Amino acid sequence: MLTSDVDLVTFGQRLRHLRRSRGLTLSDLGERVGRAPSQLSLLENGRREPKLSLLQSLAAALEVPVEELLRKQPPSRRAQLEIALEEAQRDPLYQSLGMPHLRVSKRMPNDVIEHLLALYDELRRSRTKPTASPEEARKANAELRRQMHERGNYFGEIEDVAAQTLEAIGYRNGALSQGMLMALVGHFGFTLRYVQDLPRSVRSITDMRHRRIYLEREQLGMHTPRTILLQTLGHIAMDHDVPRDFADFLRQRVEANYFAAAMLIPAPTVVPFLLEAKANRELSVEDLADVFSVSYEMAAHRFTNLATHHLDLPVHFTKNDESGTIYKAYANDGLVFPADEHGAIEGQRMCRQWGGRRVFVSRDRFSVFYQYTDTPTGTYWCLSHIDPSHERDFAITLGVQFEHSRWFRGRETTNRVKSACPDGDCCQRPPAELAQRWEGMAWPSARAHSHVLSVLPPGAFPGVDEADVYTFLDKHAAE
Numbered sequence: 481m482l483t484s485d486v487d488l489v490t491f492g493q494r495l496r497h498l499r500r501s502r503g504l505t506l507s508d509l510g511e512r513v514g515r516a517p518s519q520l521s522l523l524e525n526g527r528r529e530p531k532l533s534l535l536q537s538l539a540a541a542l543e544v545p546v547e548e549l550l551r552k553q554p555p556s557r558r559a560q561l562e563i564a565l566e567e568a569q570r571d572p573l574y575q576s577l578g579m580p581h582l583r584v585s586k587r588m589p590n591d592v593i594e595h596l597l598a599l600y601d602e603l604r605r606s607r608t609k610p611t612a613s614p615e616e617a618r619k620a621n622a623e624l625r626r627q628m629h630e631r632g633n634y635f636g637e638i639e640d641v642a643a644q645t646l647e648a649i650g651y652r653n654g655a656l657s658q659g660m661l662m663a664l665v666g667h668f669g670f671t672l673r674y675v676q677d678l679p680r681s682v683r684s685i686t687d688m689r690h691r692r693i694y695l696e697r698e699q700l701g702m703h704t705p706r707t708i709l710l711q712t713l714g715h716i717a718m719d720h721d722v723p724r725d726f727a728d729f730l731r732q733r734v735e736a737n738y739f740a741a742a743m744l745i746p747a748p749t750v751v752p753f754l755l756e757a758k759a760n761r762e763l764s765v766e767d768l769a770d771v772f773s774v775s776y777e778m779a780a781h782r783f784t785n786l787a788t789h790h791l792d793l794p795v796h797f798t799k800n801d802e803s804g805t806i807y808k809a810y811a812n813d814g815l816v817f818p819a820d821e822h823g824a825i826e827g828q829r830m831c832r833q834w835g836g837r838r839v840f841v842s843r844d845r846f847s848v849f850y851q852y853t854d855t856p857t858g859t860y861w862c863l864s865h866i867d868p869s870h871e872r873d874f875a876i877t878l879g880v881q882f883e884h885s886r887w888f889r890g891r892e893t894t895n896r897v898k899s900a901c902p903d904g905d906c907c908q909r910p911p912a913e914l915a916q917r918w919e920g921m922a923w924p925s926a927r928a929h930s931h932v933l934s935v936l937p938p939g940a941f942p943g944v945d946e947a948d949v950y951t952f953l954d955k956h957a958a959e
Contacts, residue, residue: 487552487689489526489563496524497555498542512541526566552690553957561593563689568600572721577603604722618824620727624734625825629812632788635738641717642742653749655772661706664743665693668716672709675956679948684712687953694956707740707778714739738785745772745782751790754783758791764889765863765878766848776867780878784810793884796860798877800836804829807874813881814857818902829908831901835864836877838897850893852882856900861885861893 499509506517506524513520513534522528530538539546554560562584568574569581584593649663665672670691678685678696685694693712695705714736723729745768753771757763768779780797787793794813800806809817809825818828830836839849849864862879885891900906909915 487691488529489566490552490554490559490689491530491549492524492526493559493563494549494551494555495520495538497559498544498549499524502542509538509541513537558590561590561597564597565593568597571600571604573604574600615822617726618820618826619822620730621826622819622823623727624730625810626823628734628810632794632812633784633810634786634789635735638718638735638738639742639747642739642746643748645717646743646746646748651746656706656744656746658706661709664713665709668713670713670716673956673959674705677952677955679945679952681945681948683708685949685952686712686716687957690957692956694952704775707744707774710740710743711736737781741778741782741785744774744778747786747790750782751786754786754791758887761887761891762889763791763887765865765876776865777874777876780876783878788812791887793880793887796862796877796879798830798834798836799874800830800877801872801874802837802840804832804837806830813860813879815855815860815879816857816902831899832907833897833899833901834877835862835879836875838895839864839866839875839877840873848890849895850890851895851897852885852893854896854898856903858882861888861891863888863890 499506506520510517510520514537515534519528523530535546535549539549542549554563565582565584582596645664645667649660649667651660662672670686670693672693672695674697675694676696678694683695686692687694693709695709697705715732717739718732718735720732720736723732750768750772754763757767765776765780765783768774768783769776772779774782777799784795784797787795796811796813796815797809798806798817799808806817806825806828811817817825818830819825820828832838834853835849835851838851839845842849845866846868847865851862851864853860853862859882860879861882861884862877864875864877866873867876880888901908910918
């Protein structure tokens with residue numbers, strides 16, 4: 481049994497509850513276990529980790545099994561309130577108020593503690609800066625993409641964390657097995673539970689008090705249960721705190737996604753694989769997806785992490801729907817994406833000639849589509865593949881400059897088009913003859929795009945219904 485796994489605050493509350501229920505003072509208990517009352521006081525206040533020998537002595541003195549001392553559930557409603565207040569006072573946000581630490585006496589009523597916790601919750605909500613509009617979100621996204629471009633989309637510090645974690649669970653090579661995945665959960669001190677009643681606004685919930693991660697088994701495109709689990713563990717591995725604002729939320733999400741990809745497609749195994757494929761002029765995203773049992777999107781994303789740093793290949797990546805609306809995009813190879821005045825790419829519509837749109841009208845839309853595209857900044861080769869999902873189909877595109885196409889499978893394609901975008905005459909405006917024939921004679925009924933008028937959901941985790949999350953945790957806490 482590892483005492484390092486003990487929740488010190490809950491343990492202290494259980495120890496105090498058991499001592500008082502037996503009518504013992506700290507001095508009485510200290511005499512029974514051969515410890516000074518001051519040492520036991522540190523234990524009860526969650527400020528010292530108990531050694532195994534002391535745990536056994538305490539259990540014997542209180543006439544309970546050791547497991548009773550180590551139960552993760554608070555022993556009473558009062559203890560639960562005291563634990564919550566102690567955790568609140570340890571929050572840097574609370575400490576920033578400069579108030580002295582409040583010791584809870586036996587005579588302090590429960591409703592006083594509840595009022596203090598309510599004030600703390602309101603403080604957290606007021607200090608969490610919501611993004612006021614989609615415009616601010618686009619600015620944050622553009623800034624994050626600029627940072628990714630500067631580092632070639634390679635996060636060495638996350639690669640190091642992933643490598644150390646894989647080594648700790650005994651990973652050797654190949655795809656991450658289910659056994660390794662469960663070892664990983666245990667490595668971070670958690671248990672995994674599959675449920676059917678997760679709130680609709682979340683993909684997972686982590687119960688930090690009872691060290692449980694709740695998931696559903698449903699697969700959503702690239703968001704398989706194991707991917708969601710690894711993204712969840714990524715937040716823990718990267719020691720993320722509650723996001724300060726929307727930009728911080730985006731940064732954390734990118735880091736957690738990167739960690740998940742680095743675990744599913746580990747650099748020590750995949751880099752030699754890619755170097756050999758490049759030497760053989762057989763680079764392909766589909767091989768990555770097959771060998772490591774991941775989605776096409778995950779494989780393409782991971783390729784962008786490693787291509788520039790390890791293969792000396794600048795690349796571009798896009799994810800778009802059939803209308804050409806861009807959901808994700810990255811480039812460090814000179815390709816110019818459509819962008820708004822803030823430099824934001826998401827929500828813009830890509831050229832009709834690009835592979836990400838032409839794949840939807842190709843003869844076999846679910847096979848890999850290859851294409852060369854002549855643009856104002858040069859000629860690019862790309863591969864595009866449709867990744868189906870429950871809601872809609874998305875095209876995933878990975879591309880490189882013409883000179884680097886020689887390293888890829890599919891370079892022999894004869895598909896070649898010309899794109900003048902962002903010149904409006906390329907594809908954004910109808911041909912003059914067509915416009916002359918129909919201008920003033922068409923009245924389309926547009927689909928509602930209400931999101932352009934709405935603010936983003938407020939809170940530290942936009943779109944998450946906290947009431948649903950807390951109700952869920954309360955329901956499952958006793959299981």
